[in-house]
Amino acid sequence: MRDPLSVVAIGAMGGTIAMKRSTPAGANAPALEARDLVSAVPGLDQLVEPRVESICNVPSASIGVTEVLQALSFARRAVAEGAAGVVLTHGTDTLEETAYLLDLLWDEAAPIVITGAMRSATTPSADGPANLLAAVLTAASPQAAGLGVLVCLNDTVHLAARVEKTASMAVEAFESPGFGPIGRVMENQFRLNWAMVSPRPEALPTPRNAPINVALLECGLGDDGRLVRAAHGAGFEGLVISGLGVGHVPVPMADAISEVIEAGVIVVVGSRTARGGTATNLYGYPGSEVDLMQRGVVMAGELSPRKARLLLHIMLSAGFSPAAVRARFDAG
Ligand code: ASP
Numbered sequence: 001m002r003d004p005l006s007v008v009a010i011g012a013m014g015g016t017i018a019m020k021r022s023t024p025a026g027a028n029a030p031a032l033e034a035r036d037l038v039s040a041v042p043g044l045d046q047l048v049e050p051r052v053e054s055i056c057n058v059p060s061a062s063i064g065v066t067e068v069l070q071a072l073s074f075a076r077r078a079v080a081e082g083a084a085g086v087v088l089t090h091g092t093d094t095l096e097e098t099a100y101l102l103d104l105l106w107d108e109a110a111p112i113v114i115t116g117a118m119r120s121a122t123t124p125s126a127d128g129p130a131n132l133l134a135a136v137l138t139a140a141s142p143q144a145a146g147l148g149v150l151v152c153l154n155d156t157v158h159l160a161a162r163v164e165k166t167a168s169m170a171v172e173a174f175e176s177p178g179f180g181p182i183g184r185v186m187e188n189q190f191r192l193n194w195a196m197v198s199p200r201p202e203a204l205p206t207p208r209n210a211p212i213n214v215a216l217l218e219c220g221l222g223d224d225g226r227l228v229r230a231a232h233g234a235g236f237e238g239l240v241i242s243g244l245g246v247g248h249v250p251v252p253m254a255d256a257i258s259e260v261i262e263a264g265v266i267v268v269v270g271s272r273t274a275r276g277g278t279a280t281n282l283y284g285y286p287g288s289e290v291d292l293m294q295r296g297v298v299m300a301g302e303l304s305p306r307k308a309r310l311l312l313h314i315m316l317s318a319g320f321s322p323a324a325v326r327a328r329f330d331a332g
Contacts, residue, residue, distance in 0.1 A: 014062075017131065
């Protein structure tokens with residue numbers, strides 16, 4: 001008798017993987033539900049026992065905290081009912097952000113694996129079915145247990161905290177700059193490239209479903225800090241700045257940052273470069289990381305600014321103190 005197959009829950013959230021062109025020359029729009037996605041992968045049910053649900057069917061620019069919390073409830077329910085892992089299908093544009101938000105909140109050993117597609121279902125050589133199969137195999141693999149939330153596209157598996165969409169149209173659109181993928185899917189098997197040395201940080205409390213009250217600004221040459229003051233004026237309680245190099249800003253912007261910190265805004269500065277993150281003690285002139293830290297700025301470390309925005313949102317909405325926010329960012 002055959003061993004029972006692992007249960008893998010598959011929740012569909014939309015994106016290109018669920019889109020079609022109505023005519024060959026037309027543009028892609030949402031079309032497919034969870035069940036359609038699974039039936040495009042012949043033999044999937046010989047490998048795992050799929051439990052399928054449509055959570056929403058929207059382009060990923062329309063995913064917000066509400067949809068992410070719905071996906072979290074779906075995943076929690078699935079694991080409580082015996083799933084070995086959970087797969088979410090999602091648009092690729094904000095996939096890394098949904099993955100990271102879920103990773104901050106996920107406290108189960110069973111993995112959540114998020115996938116999507118760069119080519120819609122009606123495109124020749126659509127990548128959705130292969131990506132879904134690879135994600136399902138990863139979710140069912142005991143090797144993925146304890147890794148939190150993973151992202152799997154193009155047979156390559158990434159940690160949620162590190163992955164980024166680095167190309168807008170290529171099939172190989174996802175990378176973990178500076179780190180590389182944690183694993184691959186080969187011959188129907190998830191294989192780890194390397195093991196995590198530091199444990200995953202403790203899961204944070206699930207936030208109330210409130211709008212994100214943290215603004216994200218990119219700093220550019222000659223930036224005078226007007227947008228920093230405007231963000232404070234617009235009522236944002238947190239501000240993330242995608243800073244220059246290892247986390248620097250022009251002096252007028254540093255002065256604006258001092259003003260808003262004085263007014264109670266928590267300011268995090270990350271790096272707008274793709275690899276390496278921010279420093280803490282490399283440069284000591286006005287506008288440098290040493291100066292900004294003396295002004296009360298929290299440095300984002302190796303977290304991308306857009307992920308820093310989400311971490312700050314979760315911590316502020318759960319009522320963490322500024323000291324606790326700083327400690328969490330410092331821990332990396
Ligand atoms: N615009 C699409 C989305 O993010 C792109 C994709 O899924 O690849 O929903």
